[in-house]
Amino acid sequence: MSEPVLRWHVRRDLLVVKVVAALVFAVATVLSLGDPRGVILAGAATVMMATLALRDVLAPVRLSADGDGLVVAKGFAGSERVPWSAVERIRVDTRSRFTSRTGLLEIDTGEAVFLLSRFDLGVPCQEVADALCSFRTGS
Template structure:
């Protein structure tokens, strides 16, 4: 991860979600093994096990998705990389909320003008609006 200066705020994937993904990976792998007589079921369970394993691995390798300090932000980029964004490069921090079929989805959106970084509450381990408020307060020093 990129070096940070001063007091640092960090948002990370909750450990209990990592454990749930790991258990799901094991269950799906067991289903794939037990589905030897059903090729389609074996392939489906195997692919699902592989996908959950990759997602679990990312959560283990890069649990901190977003960090902030006096100089700017460090955001996760790609599978397990990170990128440093100076505060003056951040044009906007906002929460995008959508309701569909009685389900509400929120994403924290960090816009640099050249790129947009999106984080869910599962990435951050906290409600998106709470993180946006903390970032704005930290950035302005209030």
């Protein structure tokens, strides 16, 4: 019997939004062929959205946990294994600005800090932090 694994990934609906946005910007690029500035702006937006969508396709799982530790997304489509013994702290850093609140899941290993947002995880950061702490302690 295999050991339980927890996984958090990018929501599919956000991937669809990025793909649709890349297509809209591609159409805008073609429609602005007579305007060099328009081509540059729309072309840059197309490349950016297509790159973000490609990352979501290549590395949809941003965080996973098992009995040995965590696997955290790193770079464009890479990942890094972090053993539980290296994890010093798991917390949610919440900031308020104007009328909005943002939270980031912070995984501190002493040598590196991994920051993941709700958009990376597909669920609220506090929910992931609680699940990781419970999984780690076995309660």
